[in-house]
Amino acid sequence: MNTRDAWPTPAITAWLEQILAERFGHAFTLQVAGNGFVRLGMADSSQAIEIASAPELFTRSDSSLPCTSWEASREGWQSALGKPLPAPGAARLPSPLIEPTATGFRMHYDILGLTYWMLARQEEVGRQDLDHHQRFPATSSHAFRHDYLERPVIDEWLQVLGQVIQQLWPALPIRQHHFSMKVSHDVDRPSRYGFCSAARIIRFMAGDVLKRRYFKNAWLAPWVRLGSRDTLHPADPDNTFDWLMDLSEQHGLSSAFYFICGRTDPQRDADYEPEHPAIRELMRRIHARGHEIGLHPSFDTYQKPAAIVAEAQRLRRICAEEGIEQAAWGGRMHYLRWENPTTPRAWEQAGMAYDSTLSYADRPGFRCGTCFEYPAFDPVKGQALKLRIRPLIAMEGTVMEPTYMGLGSGEAALNKFNELKDRCKAVKGCFTLLWHNSLFDTQAERELYRQLLQ
Structure with a gap:
C-alpha cells in the first residue's frame, strides 16, 4: 500500500477515529479537507478543527525526519510536562501554530500523521540497522536522536488537541483518565537450579561462589534440585x-x-x-x-x-x-x-x-x-x-x-x-x-x- 496516494486512507481514518474516541470519550469524524488539511468534526456540529496533513513525512520508514519544538505556553496553551513539545517531522513551525477560524480552529502541525507514524511504528518497517539480536535499537530511532524518547510525545500532543476540542465545544465532557x-x-x-542439568547446576554453583559470592545459594543448590519435583522449592532464590x-x-x-x-x-x-x-x-x-x-x-x-x-x-x-x-x-x-x-x-x-x-x-x-x-x-x-x-x-x-x-x-x-x-x-x-x-x-x-x- 502506498499511503501517499490517498492520505489518510479509509482504514487509517477509521483507526485514528477509534484512537480519538478512546482518548476523548466521543466519536469524531475525520475528512480530507482538500487544502492540505484534515477536518476533525462531530456529526451534529458545523464547527471543525482543521489539522495540517504531511503524508510525505509520516509515511516514511526511516529516522531522518527533521525535528523542532513548540512552546505551547507562548500561545496560551498548556503542556502536560511544562516543557516545549517536540515536533517530529517539522524543521520549523508557523506562529501561531493554532489559530481560530470562522468555523473553529486550524492547527499547523500534523498531529494525526505523527500519531500514525509513532503508534503504527511506521519508522521500523523494513529496517536493517539492527542490533546483534536483530532488534531495532533505541539508538537508531528518531526519538533517541532528537532526545524525546523519554517523553510520551503522542500523549502530550493529544492533550493539546483536547484543549482545542474543549474550547471549540465547551459543553462536550472530555473523558477523564487516571494514572x-x-x-x-x-x-x-x-528456578535457579530446579530444572537444569547436572552440568549446568555445577556452572551455576561455581558462578554463585566465584563471581557473585552467593555462598548460601551454592550450598542450597542440590537440595533445591531434589526438592522441585512437584512444587518450586521455597528456598530457591x-x-x-x-x-x-x-x-x-x-x-x-x-x-x-x-x-x-x-x-x-x-x-x-x-x-x-x-x-x-x-x-x-x-x-x-x-x-x-x-x-x-x-x-x-x-x-x-x-x-x-x-x-x-x-x-x-x-x-x-x-x-x-x-x-x-x-x-x-x-x-x-x-x-x-x-x-x-x-x-x-x-x-x-x-x-x-x-x-x-x-x-x-x-x-x-x-x-x-x-x-x-x-x-x-x-x-x-x-x-x-x-x-x-x-x-x-x-x-x-x-x-x-x-x-x-x-x-x-x-x-x-x-x-x-x-x-x-x-x-x-x-x-x-x-x-x-x-x-x-x-x-x-x-x-x-x-x-x-x-x-x-x-
Missing part, C-alpha cells in the same frame, strides 16, 4: 512469585506472569517445560490469587507466526487442564524481539488480546510515543488488527545492567524509573514495568522494586 500502573514478570527462569504477588496485592495491583512454552534456541530459551508439575502448581497458585498468566514466546519465534500460534495453544491447553480460565490472554516477546508487522500479525493469529513487547532493550522510555494501550495497525497492508498494543515503559535490565544504561540498583536507577513514572502520571497514563522474577539477587534490588510500587 495507573501495570507490573509484569517474564518467567525466563522460574528465583522463587520470588509469592513475594511479588504479596507486594502487588498490598498496592492494589495485579501481576502478570508470562511463561515460555517452546524451545527454538537451546541457549537462550528456558530450561523448564510448562507441563512440569511444579510449573502447573505455580500457574494454579497465580490464578487462585487473582493474578494473570500470559505467553512469552520463545527466542526464535518473532518471525514465525506458526510457532507463536503453537506456543499460545500449548499455554491455553495446559491452563485448561488445570481449570484456569481468563477473559483475555496477552504477553511479551522473549528478548523483546519484534518485527513490524510480522510479530503483531502473529499475535493476532494466535488469538491474543494484547502484546506488551514495545519498549527498547537498550533504553527505557516511550517507543510508541504513548503510555496508553491502543489498537494495533499494520502499516504494510494498511489494516487495523484485532490486537491491542500495551506499551512497555521500562525493563529493569535496561536501566540497571552494565550492558545498557548501567545505573545499578541504587538511587540513580530509582530516579530514572521515577522520572518515567512521573511522566506517565503527568499525562494520566499507565506506567508499565517489567521485572523478571529471577532478578532479585540482592536486598538492594528488592528494595528498589518495593519503592517503585509505592
Whole structure:
C-alpha cells in the first residue's frame, strides 16, 4: 500500500477515529479537507478543527525526519510536562501554530500523521540497522536522536488537541483518565537450579561462589534440585512469585506472569517445560490469587507466526487442564524481539488480546510515543488488527545492567524509573514495568522494586 496516494486512507481514518474516541470519550469524524488539511468534526456540529496533513513525512520508514519544538505556553496553551513539545517531522513551525477560524480552529502541525507514524511504528518497517539480536535499537530511532524518547510525545500532543476540542465545544465532557500502573514478570527462569542439568547446576554453583559470592545459594543448590519435583522449592532464590504477588496485592495491583512454552534456541530459551508439575502448581497458585498468566514466546519465534500460534495453544491447553480460565490472554516477546508487522500479525493469529513487547532493550522510555494501550495497525497492508498494543515503559535490565544504561540498583536507577513514572502520571497514563522474577539477587534490588510500587 502506498499511503501517499490517498492520505489518510479509509482504514487509517477509521483507526485514528477509534484512537480519538478512546482518548476523548466521543466519536469524531475525520475528512480530507482538500487544502492540505484534515477536518476533525462531530456529526451534529458545523464547527471543525482543521489539522495540517504531511503524508510525505509520516509515511516514511526511516529516522531522518527533521525535528523542532513548540512552546505551547507562548500561545496560551498548556503542556502536560511544562516543557516545549517536540515536533517530529517539522524543521520549523508557523506562529501561531493554532489559530481560530470562522468555523473553529486550524492547527499547523500534523498531529494525526505523527500519531500514525509513532503508534503504527511506521519508522521500523523494513529496517536493517539492527542490533546483534536483530532488534531495532533505541539508538537508531528518531526519538533517541532528537532526545524525546523519554517523553510520551503522542500523549502530550493529544492533550493539546483536547484543549482545542474543549474550547471549540465547551459543553462536550472530555473523558477523564487516571494514572495507573501495570507490573509484569517474564518467567525466563522460574528456578535457579530446579530444572537444569547436572552440568549446568555445577556452572551455576561455581558462578554463585566465584563471581557473585552467593555462598548460601551454592550450598542450597542440590537440595533445591531434589526438592522441585512437584512444587518450586521455597528456598530457591528465583522463587520470588509469592513475594511479588504479596507486594502487588498490598498496592492494589495485579501481576502478570508470562511463561515460555517452546524451545527454538537451546541457549537462550528456558530450561523448564510448562507441563512440569511444579510449573502447573505455580500457574494454579497465580490464578487462585487473582493474578494473570500470559505467553512469552520463545527466542526464535518473532518471525514465525506458526510457532507463536503453537506456543499460545500449548499455554491455553495446559491452563485448561488445570481449570484456569481468563477473559483475555496477552504477553511479551522473549528478548523483546519484534518485527513490524510480522510479530503483531502473529499475535493476532494466535488469538491474543494484547502484546506488551514495545519498549527498547537498550533504553527505557516511550517507543510508541504513548503510555496508553491502543489498537494495533499494520502499516504494510494498511489494516487495523484485532490486537491491542500495551506499551512497555521500562525493563529493569535496561536501566540497571552494565550492558545498557548501567545505573545499578541504587538511587540513580530509582530516579530514572521515577522520572518515567512521573511522566506517565503527568499525562494520566499507565506506567508499565517489567521485572523478571529471577532478578532479585540482592536486598538492594528488592528494595528498589518495593519503592517503585509505592
